[in-house]
């Protein structure tokens with residue numbers, strides 16, 4: 804008698820397991836990080852600073868409020884988003900440096916910063932939900948290992964370069980609670 808093939812669909816636990824809980828946080832962080840190229844291109848040559856403390860406060864206030872509404876820890880939420888912002892700025896700074904050094908590499912199109920921020924807002928909302936839904940996985944001892952595996956997978960499938968790989972690790976630094 805043939806043994807039926809087991810697929811993930813047969814295993815209800817799979818959709819709630821640690822990898823399934825943590826992988827979206829890495830995916831969303833990579834998506835958020837990809838906006839850094841657009842933000843940098845929107846600002847470069849305009850005199851607009853990479854650091855925008857008012858916008859950062861708005862982002863952090865919004866995610867703290869959303870955390871409270873979702874019954875999640877607002878402090879942990881803010882900590883994770885501070886890292887997301889730091890990672891974004893690290894990419895922007897490096898791109899500015901490269902564009903200063905080689906003006907022929909400056910993007911020809913200047914994206915609309917307000918539109919890029921709308922995209923960032925959407926990702927922030929998804930990230931808040933993912934973070935709120937992953938409290939158990941984030942506080943478990945296996946969190947770091949699982950997150951590293953998820954990150955390695957993304958690095959490979961998305962062919963992230965050294966800049967983006969390093970920034971992704973930076974973005975995820977506080978995801979696993981001590």
Ligand SMILES: O=C(O)C(=O)C[C@]1(C(=O)O)C=C[C@@H](O)C=C1
Nearest residue numbers: 842853854855856858859888891
């Ligand atoms: O919105 C911007 O201006 C960004 O550069 C993005 C971002 C963020 O990661 O959310 C990063 C740095 C700024 O200080 C504010 C916000």
